[in-house]
Amino acid sequence: MWPPASPSTRESTMHDHRKLGRELGLFGSDPLIGAGLPYWLPDGAIVRHSLEEYVRDLERRAGYRHVHSPVLGKRELYEISGHWSHYRDDMYPPMDVGGEQLVLRPSLCPHHALIYRSAGRSYRELPLRMAEIGGMYRSELSGVLGGLSRVRAIQLNDAHVFCTLDQVEAEAGAALALIRRAYDALGISPARFRLSLPGDGGKYVDGDWDRAVGILRSVLDRSGLAYDAVEGEAAFYGPKIDIQIADGVGRESTLSTVQVDFHQPAQFGLEYVGADGAKHRPVMLHRSIIGSVERAVAQLIEVHGGAFPAWLAPVQLRLLPLSGAELPCAREVLDRCGDLRAEIASEGSLGARIRDGRLVPYQAVIGPREAATGQLSLRLRDGSRRDAEPADDVLERIRAAVRRP
Structure with a gap:
């Protein structure tokens, strides 16, 4: 099997995704749609969909079940979850609809808590791993918006694991391992790992913070990773x-997270029946492998300079007929490409066409x-070049080389 085509066109320094993403025709914006949208x-869209398919498949193989939930919820939902009192400045104002106030959700976790609560649960079902790539909305100030890395409408790769207290450390460790596996496949190197702790002030709910911090600290220590608290x-x-x-330019942002939550299971009255026949409260583990799809793609553009891993590339094979006489042959090959993302480039000099396709993993003259x-x-x-x-045979080898990891 051939190795995947190497993104050797990558420069030694990272690229600005805002400039390169537009030059490569990956995304755009319009004042009539609005800033941060x-x-x-x-x-x-091909890069985004390929990334989403990879994450869903990775989660499915790790025992997650996928759900879909609405991007709206009643204000009362976020009052119960705590978002309204602790996160309201980052939420859009409520909309009055039919005597109710509806809010664009700032997070998926309240919806997932209700999905868990929709049926009686037994300890035999736990850990219950629930995942979704879903829309969420944050009222970001115009001054902090930029390209894909800071937006107002977000597609979040989110998941929640409902488990017993005895299971939560193992589940958190498994989530961290899944994140590291995805980063390897995507070619992303973390700047650092951070254990994010509470601080002073009224930003935080009351709860068993020491136990939650202890669980995550143990996960990091067992992983052998260096981290900052x-x-x-x-x-x-x-x-x-x-x-x-x-x-x-060295600006940090958070891409992926693993969070331990004792608060929302209590707020929503989540329960499961234990082996003793009594009702118990589950722990809620929040976990995101790639964070928001937008920020993940921004990072991929900057890391790879548009020379994406072959399985992510918008075009995987470019056919270059030398002249019009070879165009019918190129069309026949294209018809046999099947699920490969292939195209014919026939206009202009051969040298110019090769240069135009420099980011495409494979080109065939x-x-x-x-x-x-x-x-x-x-x-x-x-x-x-290959013989x-x-x-x-060539097409089959390319299919093997561009297969999702």
Whole structure:
């Protein structure tokens, strides 16, 4: 099997995703839509959808079940969860609809708590792992918005594990391992790991903070990872492990998290029947592998400079007929590409077309010899070339090389 085409065009320094993402036709914006509300162009949508499919598959294989929930909820829902009293400044104002006040959700966890509560639960079902890539909305100030990394409408890769107290440390460790596995597949290197602790003031709910902090500290210690403990960075309901990333100028942001929450299970009256026949309160573990899809794609653009891993690339194979005489052959090959993301580039000089496709993992020049023999000779992204082989064999090798990790 060939190795995946190497993104050797990557520069030694990171790229600005706001500039490069627009140059590559991945996303855009319009004042009539509004600041912090980018739209996805076709190539960007391919990257986004491929990333979402990878995460869903990774979660499914790790025992998560996927759900969908509405992006709206009654104000009362967020009053119960604590978001209204502790997070209201970052939420959009309520909308009066039919005598009720509806709010664009700032988080998915209250909805997932209600889904858990929708049926009686037994200890035999736990840990119950519930995942969703869902919309959420935050009223960010205009001055902090930028590209895909800070937006107002977010597609969040979120999950909640409902488990017993005895299970929570193992589940948190498994979540951290899943995040690290995804980062390896995506080529993302964390800037640092942070244990986010409560600070002073009324930002935090009352609760068993010492126990929650102890669980996450133990997870980090067992993992062997170096980490910083920082006060004042916890969620209002519990401490977090935050996986920090950095952009090209060193600005940090949080991409992925693992959080322990004793607060919301109590607020929503969540229960399960234990082996003793009595009712018990589950622990709620919040976990996000890639955080928001927008911020994850921004980081991927900056890290890879648009030369995405082959399985993420908007175009995986580019066919370059030398002249119009080879165009029918190129079309025949394209018809056989099946699920490969392939295209024909026939306009302009060959050199210009090769340069235009420098970020595409595989390019194949089709000249008279290739058209006559039914073979393809590939040019890889790192500039190396492969010997000519039958077209079907080449396509099968590419399929194996671009398969999702």
